[in-house]
């Protein structure tokens with residue numbers, strides 16, 4: 349297997365003429381690229397501007413730091429590793445340059461991988477992926493079609509910049525396709541899980557580096573989520589945790605949930621921050637919390653919190669506003 353490498357250099361070269369106009373530029377890099385921060389800064393500074401690195405985690409284009417950098421007179425922002433979210437691209441406080449970070453290496457699909465995909469999925473399938481692997485969708489589709497598999501790729505909704513692109517909070521590229529199942533090109537279990545829950549259809553995964561084929565199994569996840577909902581029924585004092593980040597804030601929803609809880613005689617506190625963590629509840633005597641920002645926080649980190657941490661639709665089940673089945677995944681419109 350080829351060593352997995354990230355290609356971030358080309359994207360910086362492509363914006364050279366734009367960024368050399370600025371004296372001070374902010375930089376956001378995804379968690380997986382932090383060890384390369386010094387090299388990235390050096391490469392940008394070689395082109396002219398002084399670089400100021402954003403220290404908060406950067407999980408997506410939902411997490412833009414244009415506002416705080418604008419407040420300290422940084423002139424522009426380089427945001428690496430994520431595609432823009434078209435619905436909020438008119439509201440940046442300073443110019444933002446999105447630099448792609450792509451896994452390099454070729455996609456070599458062996459015969460046994462194709463055979464396994466045929467065995468696990470019906471003939472008509474949709475391909476979905478994440479930002480780092482979008483450039484591999486077309487070669488994969490071509491290969492599948494050559495093998496007699498009817499493969500499709502779709503555009504998504506207003507949060508989505510490219511065909512086939514998934515976000516953990518948005519599977520619109522999958523929901524728009526009338527297919528029998530999905531092939532997720534990528535690594536990790538979260539994104540394919542969201543596709544399985546959001547569509548109710550089978551999801552098979554192909555690792556872009558090893559071509560290993562696996563199946564997404566939502567059962568364990570569903571057990572954990574229903575246990576958290578069950579524990580939430582006991583709570584008397586709630587927190588609704590919201591984010592101030594451009595692509596994660598849902599203030600109308602936050603206020604509606606607070607009011608719904610009050611109407612049912614629960615005590616409730618609305619708590620805002622950039623990223624939410626259990627320390628923010630310290631000393632507040634909270635029994636359970638729901639989070640209106642990134643649903644990944646509840647799903648991946650929630651089981652380690654000392655109280656039940658629910659997504660919005662999970663709290664709506666407790667409030668009697670939603671059915672329990674099928675499990676309602678928290679998708680951002």
Ligand code: SF4
Pocket residue numbers: 407408409410411515516517518595596641642643644
């Ligand atoms: S899943 Fe979370 S981190 Fe990813 S784009 Fe959505 S809100 Fe942002």
